Amino acid sequence: MALGKDYAAQQCSIARALEVVGERWTLLLVRDAFYGVRRYNDFLVHLGLPRAVLAARLQALVEAGVLDKRRYQDAPPREEYVLTDRGLALWPVVRSLGLWGREEVPGSPVLRHFHHAACGTELGSYGECPTCRIPVPPAEVEMRPGAGLDPAPADPVSRALLRPRRLLVPLEADRV
Amino acid sequence: MALGKDYAAQQCSIARALEVVGERWTLLLVRDAFYGVRRYNDFLVHLGLPRAVLAARLQALVEAGVLDKRRYQDAPPREEYVLTDRGLALWPVVRSLGLWGREEVPGSPVLRHFHHAACGTELGSYGECPTCRIPVPPAEVEMRPGAGLDPAPADPVSRALLRPRRLLVPLEADRV
Numbered sequence: 603m604a605l606g607k608d609y610a611a612q613q614c615s616i617a618r619a620l621e622v623v624g625e626r627w628t629l630l631l632v633r634d635a636f637y638g639v640r641r642y643n644d645f646l647v648h649l650g651l652p653r654a655v656l657a658a659r660l661q662a663l664v665e666a667g668v669l670d671k672r673r674y675q676d677a678p679p680r681e682e683y684v685l686t687d688r689g690l691a692l693w694p695v696v697r698s699l700g701l702w703g704r705e706e707v708p709g710s711p712v713l714r715h716f717h718h719a720a721c722g723t724e725l726g727s728y729g730e731c732p733t734c735r736i737p738v739p740p741a742e743v744e745m746r747p748g749a750g751l752d753p754a755p756a757d758p759v760s761r762a763l764l765r766p767r768r769l770l771v772p773l774e775a776d777r778v
Numbered sequence: 779m780a781l782g783k784d785y786a787a788q789q790c791s792i793a794r795a796l797e798v799v800g801e802r803w804t805l806l807l808v809r810d811a812f813y814g815v816r817r818y819n820d821f822l823v824h825l826g827l828p829r830a831v832l833a834a835r836l837q838a839l840v841e842a843g844v845l846d847k848r849r850y851q852d853a854p855p856r857e858e859y860v861l862t863d864r865g866l867a868l869w870p871v872v873r874s875l876g877l878w879g880r881e882e883v884p885g886s887p888v889l890r891h892f893h894h895a896a897c898g899t900e901l902g903s904y905g906e907c908p909t910c911r912i913p914v915p916p917a918e919v920e921m922r923p924g925a926g927l928d929p930a931p932a933d934p935v936s937r938a939l940l941r942p943r944r945l946l947v948p949l950e951a952d953r954v
Contacts, residue, residue, distance in 0.1 A: 612826075613889060615876040615890075728903070
């Protein structure tokens with residue numbers, strides 16, 4: 603069914619949010635940006651989606667001010683995509699969806715843990731540190747592999763994401 | 779582009795969540811269920827979506843264990859749709875998306891406020907109470923109209939939702 607993209611008749615902030623991040627693949631692309639993925643080819647390899655879809659989603663997120671497109675190399679020209687402040691504000695959406703998927707969708711194994719880097723405590727259900735009793739911004743979150751994660755994935759991005767790492771640290775930092 | 783519904787190659791709890799609630803209209807339907815909408819015709823009037831889409835989404839949410847379908851009248855037979863515990867666990871997702879839409883999508887007016895009924899504090903980004911420092915279950919949330927809400931909407935469901943009300947209280951309670 604062709605249903606369009608907007609919800610023009612819905613006077614609702616959730617509808618406004620879904621008009622930006624509700625299309626298929628978009629939130630997984632935002633997730634990858636939190637994990638430190640910045641480059642077109644890394645998104646492509648990790649998401650395994652059609653190139654035309656990836657290009658359209660990246661472009662839409664840049665236009666919506668969720669991602670910033672930055673030149674990182676001039677010859678040949680190459681750009682990377684980095685979360686803006688508006689994009690970083692999506693962390694509670696990404697976190698709450700992931701927690702719901704893990705806790706409530708039958709058969710979902712524990713794939714990743716998210717901890718407050720400063721003290722090591724696993725985040726609570728609203729992204730807070732239960733020990734320090736503060737909301738933890740994504741830059742202070744450490745991601746650790748869970749027992750259910752495939753220990754030998756085929757693609758290099760998934761392999762890089764097997765190691766404990768801070769959110770937002772560029773994937774390239776691991777490759778140097 | 780026909781992209782299918784699942785993300786079979788993605789080893790990710792967010793992907794599992796989106797396979798259940800990521801289709802177009804689904805989260806707005808879940809939102810309505812939090813607001814107290816339970817009946818097919820009320821969803822239809824409030825969402826203004828095609829009947830075939832509504833029927834498919836309700837059926838999928840029942841099959842996923844997010845909504846429970848209950849007979850409330852025998853002659854003629856009528857069913858209502860009520861959030862299960864698994865559905866209620868989606869509240870942080872609905873809250874975080876709505877807050878992001880309100881705060882981060884340019885031009886979004888403040889349409890509704892959500893408060894911890896016990897203390898009156900407006901909820902934080904995951905639905906927690908910043909004063910009491912606890913996650914607030916949806917049954918303890920009071921919804922209040924914001925300054926940007928149309929004061930004279932065309933449909934009766936939107937009119938019923940203009941008044942301050944507890945989440946989950948059936949819309950029918952206002953009509954008796």
